[in-house]
Amino acid sequence: MGFLKQEVxxxxxxxxxxGTRAEKIKPMARHWAEVGFGTPVVLHLFYVVKILLYVFVGALFGLATKGIDGFTNIGSWWSEPIVYEKAVLYTMLFExxxxxxxxxxxxxxxxxxMGSILYWLRPKTIRLPPWxxxxxxxxxDSRGPVDVVLYAALIVMLVVALFSDGTGPIPELGTTVGLLPTWQIATVVxxxxxxxxxxxxxFLAARGEVYGAFAVAxxxxGVDVIIAAKLVCMAIWIGAATSKLTRHFPFVISTMMSNSPVMRPKFLKRMFFAKFPEDLRPGRMSHILAHFSTAIEGLVPLALFFSHGGWPTAVAAFVMVCFHFGILSAIPMGVPLExxxxxxxxxxxLFVAHAQIGITDITSPWPILLFLALATTVVLGNTVPRKVSFLPGMRYYAGNWDTTLWCVKPSAEAKIEQNLVTIANMPAAQLEKFYGSKEAAQIPIFMGYAFRAFNTHGKALFTLAHRAMAGQNEDDYSITDxxxxxxMAIGWNFGDGHMHNEQLINAMQxxxxxxxxxxxxxxLDGQPIHRQRQAYRLVDAATGEFETGYVNVADxxxxxxxxxxxxxxxTSERRAGAQRPGE
Structure with missing residues (x-):
């Protein structure tokens, strides 16, 4: 990795x-296995500075609270419950x-x-209602004044709460500052x-399954606030660990570690693959790390939750902090850093500063009901992934997500540029502008293909692309993740195929x-945890679905x-290009 230039x-x-697409991906994959994307060091430093600014501004919001004083006296106020409340709302705003x-x-x-606010305060951009x-x-599917007002009001209310003071002493929480006014939290929710x-x-961009759940807590x-917040953490950790109990996760490990800016020696990166350069499936090291990290995420939180201070809490807390720092230091694609x-x-x-508060101190059933709601969503997300986004399904980093691959002709690209209300250009156009030419942009495009192909679903997507373009000249299409x-179309993405499925296709059509x-x-649907196959659909934007079927995970x-x-x-097919049923 160069300091200012990408190592290509x-x-x-x-x-x-x-060469063919497969032949072009091969050298890119081998390069990724040794170097990763080759991101310039300065770009990683940019994200490090961004993290530090996130922490600094968060501390300032804490200090904006009456009764909390002294930036250099952080030890006296960092564990105040209202500081944690503000950390939640600030991070929701940040997201x-x-x-x-x-x-x-x-x-x-x-x-x-970024997109998000640049899209969601702008009328006539695409919106995707869930039900x-x-x-x-x-x-x-068109954003109107009501949508703009709701989004703007959410931002304003978050800012209001961040500059608010506490409601006064709460002895059971050991605070004289108190918590944020309930009406503010209720309004945000x-x-x-x-x-x-x-x-x-x-909702997904706000990470509603995380910060929204904490806001409900x-x-x-009284103590139910802390207990409920702890249970939300438990749902996140155990839910995420559960989703990794598939054959996909080692592929995430090998891909992420080979792209890590911290682990730089090439010989170490190669160790995460079976036999570089011929066999780039995950090696023993990837499998060991996958199983070990899953065990940490699924088991250590139990010790954290049921211990009430002392060395068991200290050890469990240390392990979990290291666990998240390990992910953070890899600066993974999608950058879920904050x-x-x-x-x-x-x-x-929650678990160190308030270790003495445990489940036996609960005073109402609400924390349990919140946990059950989150757990039910996790179960549904893992059993019927087409119905539940991988975010509320807690399938973080699992490598088992709903994904799509778009085959787009130049004439369609022109229509998209002309008819969609967007801020950004089409992906290829952005890369051409950034890298200086269409030819130079081909390298990062195929590096992106290699990244996708390292994950299990990538092989299925590129296989199915041939079927999607059957009867057409494949050279006429741009293949776009x-x-x-x-x-480009809706202003935010985070690895979730639920945002670019038939609903987006129809809105664009x-x-x-x-x-x-x-x-x-x-x-391509994610894999239901109890089945060893993934369902797929092939869709023509103009005429609709023309083929369905499945691929086996073993393949x-x-x-x-x-x-x-x-x-x-x-499992079913009709002639591509034929009219939709009923038309």
Whole structure:
């Protein structure tokens, strides 16, 4: 990795450019295994500075509270419950305006480096309601004044709460400062819910399954606030660990560690693969680390929750802080950096500073009911992944997500640029502008393909792309990860195929009126935890779904990243380009 320049693969561009997609991915994958994306060091330092600013500004909001004084006297106030409340609301604000997950070049956002607030305060951008046929007054896919007002009100209310003081002494929590006024928390929860029912992307971007759940916990009283917050942490950790009990997670480990800016020696990176350079499936080291980290995430929180101080709490807290720091130091793609900092603070603020408060101190059933609601969502997310986003399903880092791959003709790209209300350009155009030419942009494009192909689902996506473009000249299409389309079209993305499925396809079709064959999309569901297969759909934007089927996980985990010849099991099909049923 260079300090100012990306370390790119050394190839004969003319020869390389004449190969098939699989042949082009192969040298990119080998480069990734030794170097990662090759991100310049200065860019990683940029994210480090961003993390430090996040912490600094968060501390300032804590100090804006009456009764909390002294930046250099942090030891006297860091464990105040109101400081934790403000940390939650501040991080929700940080995320929902677009500064958190998915920010900047490491999420392929070059200019502007964020979407979110730039889209969601702008009328006529695309919105995606979660249940438009069930929840009244949520139908439609165009952002209107009501949506803008709800989003703006959420931001304003978060800022108001961050500058508010506590309500006074609460002896059972050992605080004289108190907690934030309940009406403020209730207003934030209500606005987040209303905005989310109109546009699920806002709820997901605010990380509603995390910070929204904590905000609900703050509606309780006395020790139940702390107990409920601890239970939210438990749901996050154990839910995330549960989702990793599949064959996908070692692929995440090998891909993430080879891209780590901390672990720089190439010989160490190679150790995470079976036999570099011929066999780039995860090696023994990846499997060991995958199992070990899953055990930590699933078991250590139990010790943290049920111990009440002393060395068991100290050891468990140390392990969990190290766990999150390990993820943070890898600066993973998608950059969920502040979330990991927040979780480290949660360990200290909830489980160390309030170790004496445990489940036996509970005074109402509400904390238990909140935990059960989160646990139920986790179960549904792991058993029916098409119905539940991987975020509320707590399938973080699991490598088992709903994904899409878009095959787009130049004529369709022109329609998108002309008809969608967006801030950013099409992904390829952004890369061409950033790297200086269409030819130079091919390297990062195929490095992106390699990243996707290192994950199990990537092999299925590229295999199914051939079927999606059947009957067409594949050279006529640009192959674009659904994440990039999502980022451009709706202003935020974070690895969640639920935001670029048929709902987004239909919204774009309404605006762009694609012709049959102009846009073909591969949609791959996540793996239900109790089944060893993943369902797929092939969709033509103009004429609808034309093929469904599944791929077996066993075939995905035994192939090389560049292999796009997986066995495909078709369950239904009709001629691509034929009219939708009923038309």
């Amino acid at each position: 693969p050394v190839i004969d561009f003319e020869t390389w450019s004449q 929902v305006v677009g500064l958190g997950c998915g920010f900047g070049p490491l999420n392929n956002r070059f200019w502007p480096p 438009p046929n069930i929840v009244p007054l949520t139908k439609g 209500a606005l987040l819910a209303l905005a989310g029912l109109r546009d699920k992307v806002i 703050f509606l309780f009283s 979330w990991n900092v927040f979780m480290m603070f949660s360990v200290l603020s 659904g994440e990039r389309i999502c980022s 309404t605006r762009c009126q694609f012709e049959p064959g102009e846009v073909r999309v591969v949609l 995905m985990v035994n192939r090389q990243p560049w292999d796009d010849t997986l066995p495909v099991h078709v």
